[in-house]
Amino acid sequence: MTQLCNYTYDEITIGQQARYKRAVREQDIQLFAAVSGDVNPLHLDAEFAATTRFGERIAHGMLTAAFISAALAMELPGPGTIFMEQSLRFRLPVKIGDEITVELEVIEKNDRRKSVALDCRAINQHGKVVVTGTALVIAPDEKLSLPRPAEPRARIGD
Amino acid sequence: MTQLCNYTYDEITIGQQARYKRAVREQDIQLFAAVSGDVNPLHLDAEFAATTRFGERIAHGMLTAAFISAALAMELPGPGTIFMEQSLRFRLPVKIGDEITVELEVIEKNDRRKSVALDCRAINQHGKVVVTGTALVIAPDEKLSLPRPAEPRARIGD
Numbered sequence: 001m002t003q004l005c006n007y008t009y010d011e012i013t014i015g016q017q018a019r020y021k022r023a024v025r026e027q028d029i030q031l032f033a034a035v036s037g038d039v040n041p042l043h044l045d046a047e048f049a050a051t052t053r054f055g056e057r058i059a060h061g062m063l064t065a066a067f068i069s070a071a072l073a074m075e076l077p078g079p080g081t082i083f084m085e086q087s088l089r090f091r092l093p094v095k096i097g098d099e100i101t102v103e104l105e106v107i108e109k110n111d112r113r114k115s116v117a118l119d120c121r122a123i124n125q126h127g128k129v130v131v132t133g134t135a136l137v138i139a140p141d142e143k144l145s146l147p148r149p150a151e152p153r154a155r156i157g158d
Numbered sequence: 159m160t161q162l163c164n165y166t167y168d169e170i171t172i173g174q175q176a177r178y179k180r181a182v183r184e185q186d187i188q189l190f191a192a193v194s195g196d197v198n199p200l201h202l203d204a205e206f207a208a209t210t211r212f213g214e215r216i217a218h219g220m221l222t223a224a225f226i227s228a229a230l231a232m233e234l235p236g237p238g239t240i241f242m243e244q245s246l247r248f249r250l251p252v253k254i255g256d257e258i259t260v261e262l263e264v265i266e267k268n269d270r271r272k273s274v275a276l277d278c279r280a281i282n283q284h285g286k287v288v289v290t291g292t293a294l295v296i297a298p299d300e301k302l303s304l305p306r307p308a309e310p311r312a313r314i315g316d
Contacts (some may be wrong), residue, residue, distance in 0.1 A: 004197075004198075008253055016177045020195075022194075022195055028193050030310040030312065031189055031192065031193045031226070031310075032310050033309065033310050034189065034311065034312035035186050035189045035190055035193065035221070035310055035312070036180075036221075036224035036225060036227065036228040037180055037225070037226065037228045037232065037234075037309060037310070038179075038224070038227060038228035038231045038232060039162075039306070039307040039309055039310075040162075040232065040237055041237065041304060041307060042237070042238075044307055044310075046309065048304075050200040052238075052285075060224070060228040060231075061227060061241040061244075062220065062223055062224045062226075062244075063194075065193070065195060065220055065244075066190070066193065066194035066196070066220045066224070067221060069194065069196060069218065069219060069220040070194040070195045070196035073196045073198045073218075074195065074196060074197075074198065078202070079198055079199065080200075080210075082211075083219040083248050084247070084248060085243070085245070085246060085248070086219075086220075086223075086245070086246045086248075087243070087245045087249050088243060088244045088245075088246070088248075089242070089243050090241050090242060090244075093250065100162065101255070103231070104276065124274075144308060145217045146199060146206075148197070149197040149198055149202055150197070151191065151192055151195060152189070152191050152192045152197075152202075152314050153192065153314065154189050154192035154193070154200065154312055154313070154314055155312070155313060155315075155316060156310050156311065156312055157311060157313075
């Protein structure tokens with residue numbers, strides 16, 4: 001079983017990077033609609049979406065933001081991170097079947113608050129930047145290494 | 159069947175407000191973990207969460223952000239909105255059973271870009287502000303009134 005590890009504040013260095021990859025499946029858009037309540041036809045109805053400037057269904061922007069927050073919580077700094085602030089700029093639409101890679105880079109440390117600022121970029125399989133932003137987190141003070149929990153299995157339908 | 163309506167750029171006024179309410183169920187945290195890949199034990203494992211500063215499982219911060227984006231997409235401006243930017247400040251933890259109300263208020267309009275800035279606040283059932291931020295969106299130019307789609311039913315497990 002793989003381990004879920006973190007980087008403590010003291011271990012983190014300016015310029016440190018991490019990556020987190022995630023594919024956007026048809027089901028993810030349905031699940032995101034179920035969990036957020038955003039059932040906008042741009043996300044769920046192919047016929048409606050064809051009439052919009054996007055020409056096809058697109059993922060909720062906040063789904064990509066969820067990948068960014070997962071990258072922070074799972075990779076850098078990892079478990080024990082406290083999420084303080086996030087800025088997001090939605091640059092390009094994300095479509096069903098896209099493979100999104102979140103790239104994180106540490107740009108600032110604040111010794112007094114034990115906070116860390118990270119540059120966040122989400123990039124699609126064509127190398128295009130779809131979302132950018134900056135995260136501010138409190139880094140863990142305790143080293144953790146836990147068995148990596150399995151992802152819950154979710155499905156759409158009764 | 160209720161309708162899903164929007165406000166066009168021209169209809170929107172500074173100071174205009176909207177609300178969007180959503181309860182955080184146990185299942186929502188599982189679904190958010192499944193969709194984002196963030197299986198941090200702080201969200202999923204009661205025993206682990208009891209050892210943290212929060213004392214119990216908390217929701218992913220980005221789940222509340224998903225409610226904010228749903229408020230923009232479903233209520234104000236509503237369908238046809240293009241999401242440009244979002245800032246988020248996570249102020250207090252959100253727990254299972256919390257009832258979150260997102261309050262939106264229009265604070266700025268830009269006639270050239272047809273963009274609208276909205277102040278966003280997510281408040282729990284005790285009246286405490288859990289997340290604040292500002293959204294920048296392009297408002298719809300076309301009036302829409304659609305049959306409100308049903309929320310997809312999602313469940314955890316095989």
